[in-house]
Amino acid sequence: MKKYYRQRKNTAKKSSSISRKKKSKVVKQHPENDCSSEEQALKIFDMNMMYGPCLGMPRLERWERAQKMGLKPPEEIKCFLESGKVQRECLWHKLTPRRETFSIRSTPEGTSYIERIYY
Amino acid sequence: MLMLVLVLDSKSFTYVPNLFGRISKETNRSEGSVPAMGMERVQCGYASLDETFEIGKEMYQGQQYSQIYFARLHLMRTFLYSLVPHWKPNFPVCTVLQLEEGKECVIVGTLYKHMKLKPCILDEYSKQRSVVPLVKPHNFMHPDDHLVLEDESGRVKLGGSIILPSEYVTGIVVALLGKESGAGDFLVLDVLDAGLPPQIQFPLKSRQDKYVVLVSGLSVGSSSSNPLQFQLLIDHITGHLGDEKEQSIASQIVRVVFAGNLVEIPRRFLNGQNLASKDLSRMAEPVKELDILLSQIAAGLPLDIMPGPSDPANFSLPQQSLHRCLFPGSSAYNTFRSCTNPHCFELDSVRFLGTSGQNVDDLEKYSEAKDKLEFLERTLRWRHLAPTAPNTLGCYPYTDRDPFFIERCPHVYFAGNQDKFETRVIKGSEGQLVRLICVPKFSETGVAVMLNLRDLECHALSFGTQFSS
Numbered sequence: 001m002k003k004y005y006r007q008r009k010n011t012a013k014k015s016s017s018i019s020r021k022k023k024s025k026v027v028k029q030h031p032e033n034d035c036s037s038e039e040q041a042l043k044i045f046d047m048n049m050m051y052g053p054c055l056g057m058p059r060l061e062r063w064e065r066a067q068k069m070g071l072k073p074p075e076e077i078k079c080f081l082e083s084g085k086v087q088r089e090c091l092w093h094k095l096t097p098r099r100e101t102f103s104i105r106s107t108p109e110g111t112s113y114i115e116r117i118y119y
Numbered sequence: 120m121l122m123l124v125l126v127l128d129s130k131s132f133t134y135v136p137n138l139f140g141r142i143s144k145e146t147n148r149s150e151g152s153v154p155a156m157g158m159e160r161v162q163c164g165y166a167s168l169d170e171t172f173e174i175g176k177e178m179y180q181g182q183q184y185s186q187i188y189f190a191r192l193h194l195m196r197t198f199l200y201s202l203v204p205h206w207k208p209n210f211p212v213c214t215v216l217q218l219e220e221g222k223e224c225v226i227v228g229t230l231y232k233h234m235k236l237k238p239c240i241l242d243e244y245s246k247q248r249s250v251v252p253l254v255k256p257h258n259f260m261h262p263d264d265h266l267v268l269e270d271e272s273g274r275v276k277l278g279g280s281i282i283l284p285s286e287y288v289t290g291i292v293v294a295l296l297g298k299e300s301g302a303g304d305f306l307v308l309d310v311l312d313a314g315l316p317p318q319i320q321f322p323l324k325s326r327q328d329k330y331v332v333l334v335s336g337l338s339v340g341s342s343s344s345n346p347l348q349f350q351l352l353i354d355h356i357t358g359h360l361g362d363e364k365e366q367s368i369a370s371q372i373v374r375v376v377f378a379g380n381l382v383e384i385p386r387r388f389l390n391g392q393n394l395a396s397k398d399l400s401r402m403a404e405p406v407k408e409l410d411i412l413l414s415q416i417a418a419g420l421p422l423d424i425m426p427g428p429s430d431p432a433n434f435s436l437p438q439q440s441l442h443r444c445l446f447p448g449s450s451a452y453n454t455f456r457s458c459t460n461p462h463c464f465e466l467d468s469v470r471f472l473g474t475s476g477q478n479v480d481d482l483e484k485y486s487e488a489k490d491k492l493e494f495l496e497r498t499l500r501w502r503h504l505a506p507t508a509p510n511t512l513g514c515y516p517y518t519d520r521d522p523f524f525i526e527r528c529p530h531v532y533f534a535g536n537q538d539k540f541e542t543r544v545i546k547g548s549e550g551q552l553v554r555l556i557c558v559p560k561f562s563e564t565g566v567a568v569m570l571n572l573r574d575l576e577c578h579a580l581s582f583g584t585q586f587s588s
Contacts, residue, residue, distance in 0.1 A: 049271040052189035056182030057518055065519040069193055 163373035195292035228270035278304035290506035315547030318528035335535030336560030340405025341383035378535025379427020379475020427475035435513030473533035
């Protein structure tokens, strides 16, 4: 139950800056063991300023833009993105609220609550 | 008695005043001077280059303006890096974060101008209002403004007297030679702009006179516009006015371009309140009136219309073309063409580029120059139509390109809705020649601009209506 309320501070780099924003949201957490090597490589790709800002663009599109500009982004990033094993959107994607909807979820204890979902 | 007066700039034409009012359209010739055969209008090849300004394929995914700044920086920096070895061959190029104190080097980045008086949304929340005046000035400059150069790695404040904040605005990409001072500023020793883009040579072989008429600021529907003046313009262009000599000049007009602010919808309809049905039909009247007037022109020769700040188009640049359903009468003609703002086209290989004036007006608010033509010249030398977009000028958040980058130098560069008619020819370092034109507001001045495609000579067409008792 704790999982669905205030986000626990964890050691992953991103959470300290986003925990304030996530106070009222319920977002699936990123447990540490989910960071596969592919996801790690993609996080590095997101953070690399040479390819421009990552917010607001799907990763594949950002890769293609970098390709078009002649920046020679690593080919393997594209392979990971096309294989579907990694997230389509950038690291910070869930921080930019776009469309939102509500759904009613029930907890294991039998109570129910409203969850806000963002696309 | 109503006397209609048509005045042309005395440089090239003589004029015979016609005291008998407008010529009726049925006869199509002035009384008493019927030429032996009818006159044919001159033809001209036209190609529209507005594709870069159309937003049909773009999709908004929640991106911010950082994307367009990145695209702009990358585009212009790649180009500036190719120029730097010729400009300063003995100095290294580095990024902002790689600057070392005392070492002279070249840095390339986007300029940001920090302006004290620039309206900021946060001022509304500040407790003290002592510094910021509540009344908005027309020009936000202040002696304390300073420039900052920014690239992906960082930003640095610029110092020195070579680069004057009053001449620059946010959003320009430049190369600077200088060194970091002890205080952390970058002392600028020299500045490199991109310079005029390459130009396809102006077709020089002697050809016949062909004229293009540029008009802007018709403001149909506003209290300041005089419908008689516009009707005079239409009659002159379509050859319904004047004697044979004048009509032969009018027959050499190949195109009319309306550079924005075609209508002005009365303010009382636009304050967000629900309108009664009577008001709704009244609100549409200016556009209907414009359609009737434009169809008279479309029946005679090709015309282009561009949206402006007061037209029913989107607010941010590039403004999309006004929809053809607004002009049911005019759009029936294939000579009628609704275009984007900015508008780029070619007539007989003469390249035109122009806006409805928003880019120049915004530059005037945030920098200073001796006249409006100098703002136009600066945008060409910076190779960017609207450098203040998206900072202070509304702009679409592009992700992978910047459509305002000027790749090819136009032969004619104009800005509409200006206060007065001004024109000048500027020269580039590689022999480029550009005719700069400020097209005045027709509703206030009664002046349209006539440009000769043969030699790019430009003069004013002035219409007045005087009442004498």
